[in-house]
Each structure stands twice: as structure tokens, then as C-alpha cells.
Amino acid sequence: MAIQLDVYQWLMILIAIISAVVATIKILWARIEENLNNNFQVVQNKLEDVAKQSEQNHADIRSLERQFYKFQIDLPHAYVAREDYIRGQTVIEAKLDALASKIENVQIRQGINQK
Structure with a gap:
């Protein structure tokens, strides 16, 4: 049992297969791009949070330094x-x-x- 197809039928099958492959690649590429954008957004949010915490930590460190300097000044008077x-x-x-x-x-x- 042999399948005989005309040239136009072979072309249609070939076009259909190529179209399916191209469509699959476009869908996968869109998903990959969406995942990358989500990952970059998450990383950007985390970097902003770290920057805010860094500013708060820097302010806390300055406050601790001031308290330590005050302690050093008061030390000879108290001890x-x-x-x-x-x-x-x-x-x-x-x-x-x-x-x-x-x-x-x-x-x-x-x-x-x-x-």
C-alpha cells in the first residue's frame, strides 16, 4: 500500500509542517521572553529593596557611631x-x-x- 501524492500536496504538507514548527518556535519564544521579563522584574525589585535596606543600615550605623562617640566622651566622667x-x-x-x-x-x- 503506497501513498501517492502530487507535488502540490507535498508542498502543502511541507508548508503545514514548517508553519507548525514556526508557530511552536514563536510560542516558545514568547514564553521564554515573558519568563525573562518576570525574572528581571523580580531581580530589579530585590535590588531596590536591598538599596533601601542599605540606606537604612547606613543610617543605623551612623546612629551607632554617634552613640559610641558620646559614650567615649562620657567614659572618663562616669568611670x-x-x-x-x-x-x-x-x-x-x-x-x-x-x-x-x-x-x-x-x-x-x-x-x-x-x-
């Missing part, structure tokens, strides 16, 4: 340096030792006077 504390404690302990020796001397003199 005592370790060396200053040690120096003050040494002076207080020396005075207590001198007072203790004076009390001890007084107690020794009173003990000698009572005998």
Missing part, C-alpha cells in the same frame, strides 16, 4: 581608670596602716603606763 583606682586604694591602705600603727603605739603606751 575610674584601673590605674587611678589602684593608686587611690594604695593611698587609703597606707593611711589605714599608719592609723593602725598609731593605735598600736597608743595601746602599748597605755600598757606600759598601767604597769
Whole structure:
């Protein structure tokens, strides 16, 4: 069973196949283009969000820097340096030792006077 077709019928089949392929390519190309546009739009939106967050973070960083500088300025007024504390404690302990020796001397003199 052989199929016999005339030349015009072969041309019509060939044109139909080529038209189907071209139509399929156009449909696929349109979908690809639509997906690319959607992806680019999503990326653009995310970049804008990142830019806004970056500006907010930059403002937050500036605020933190200002607070830190204020803290550095107030630090000497609110806290005592370790060396200053040690120096003050040494002076207080020396005075207590001198007072203790004076009390001890007084107690020794009173003990000698009572005998």
C-alpha cells in the first residue's frame, strides 16, 4: 500500500509542517521572553529593596557611631581608670596602716603606763 501524492500536496504538507514548527518556535519564544521579563522584574525589585535596606543600615550605623562617640566622651566622667583606682586604694591602705600603727603605739603606751 503506497501513498501517492502530487507535488502540490507535498508542498502543502511541507508548508503545514514548517508553519507548525514556526508557530511552536514563536510560542516558545514568547514564553521564554515573558519568563525573562518576570525574572528581571523580580531581580530589579530585590535590588531596590536591598538599596533601601542599605540606606537604612547606613543610617543605623551612623546612629551607632554617634552613640559610641558620646559614650567615649562620657567614659572618663562616669568611670575610674584601673590605674587611678589602684593608686587611690594604695593611698587609703597606707593611711589605714599608719592609723593602725598609731593605735598600736597608743595601746602599748597605755600598757606600759598601767604597769
